[in-house]
Amino acid sequence: xxxxxxxxxxxxxxxxxxxxxxxxxxxxxxxxxxxxxxxxxxxxxxxxxxxxxxxxxxxxxxxxxxxxxxxxxxxxxxxxxxxxxxxxxxxxxxxxxxxxxxxxxxxxxxxxxxxxxxxxxxxxxxxxxxxxxxxxxxxxxx
Numbered sequence: 126x127x128x129x130x131x132x133x134x135x136x137x138x139x140x141x142x143x144x145x146x147x148x149x150x151x152x153x154x155x156x157x158x159x160x161x162x163x164x165x166x167x168x169x170x171x172x173x174x175x176x177x178x179x180x181x182x183x184x185x186x187x188x189x190x191x192x193x194x195x196x197x198x199x200x201x202x203x204x205x206x207x208x209x210x211x212x213x214x215x216x217x218x219x220x221x222x223x224x225x226x227x228x229x230x231x232x233x234x235x236x237x238x239x240x241x242x243x244x245x246x247x248x249x250x251x252x253x254x255x256x257x258x259x260x261x262x263x264x265x266x267x
Contacts, residue, residue, distance in 0.1 A: 131229045134245045144219040145210050152195050152220055157242035160263050163195040163225065164217075165236040168209045172252040173235040179257040181215050189264040191216035199226035200234070239263050 138155050142148070153161055164180070166173035177196065184191045194217040198206050202221070210219050225231075229238065229248065237256060239247040249256070 131248050132245055134229065136225055136228060136240070136243045136245065138243055139222070139224060141220040141222065144207060144221065150218055150220070152218070152222065152225070153240050153243045155243060157244070159193075159240075159242055161193045161195060161240045162260055162264060163197055163222075163238040163240065165197050165199065165226065165231045165234055165238075167198060167200050167234045168205055170234040175252060176235045176237065176256060177213075177215055177217075180217070180260060183257060183261055184216060188261045192218065193264045194218065195220055195222075197222050197225060199223050199231070 136153050138151050138153055140149055140151055143150050152163070153159075162180075164173070164176060166177060180189070180194055183189045184194075196215065196217045196219045198219070199221055206221075229236075229245065233250045235252070236248065236250040237253070237260075238245055239259070247259075253259075
């Protein structure tokens with residue numbers, strides 16, 4: 126899959142419910158100064174859990190803000206996803222965005238999207254050895 130074709134794309138901000146908290150949130154931000162990451166995942170995906178744990182560890186270390194991470198599972202619905210989220214330690218924002226999945230043509234997990242405002246600056250699929258370093262640099266807390 127060639128993710129580079131979608132780099133430079135813009136996503137239209139939409140309102141979602143955070144699956145964990147039922148809080149209304151907007152994804153992505155319209156503010157071009159905001160940096161965020163979206164990780165497309167599935168409950169059965171081992172590499173997704175590795176990437177999500179790396180992000181979680183960086184949150185615990187104070188390197189990144191969990192409010193800047195959007196975990197999107199558009200491949201599964203219902204009880205299984207909610208059970209996984211409720212049993213996980215992750216403090217990310219969990220949303221279901223079929224729109225972003227279609228627009229970016231995400232077909233595999235994990236797929237990680239780096240955003241500046243609503244602009245996709247980078248997109249990659251699979252487990253990444255330097256992914257957490259890039260995420261920390263992209264989302265560095267001030």
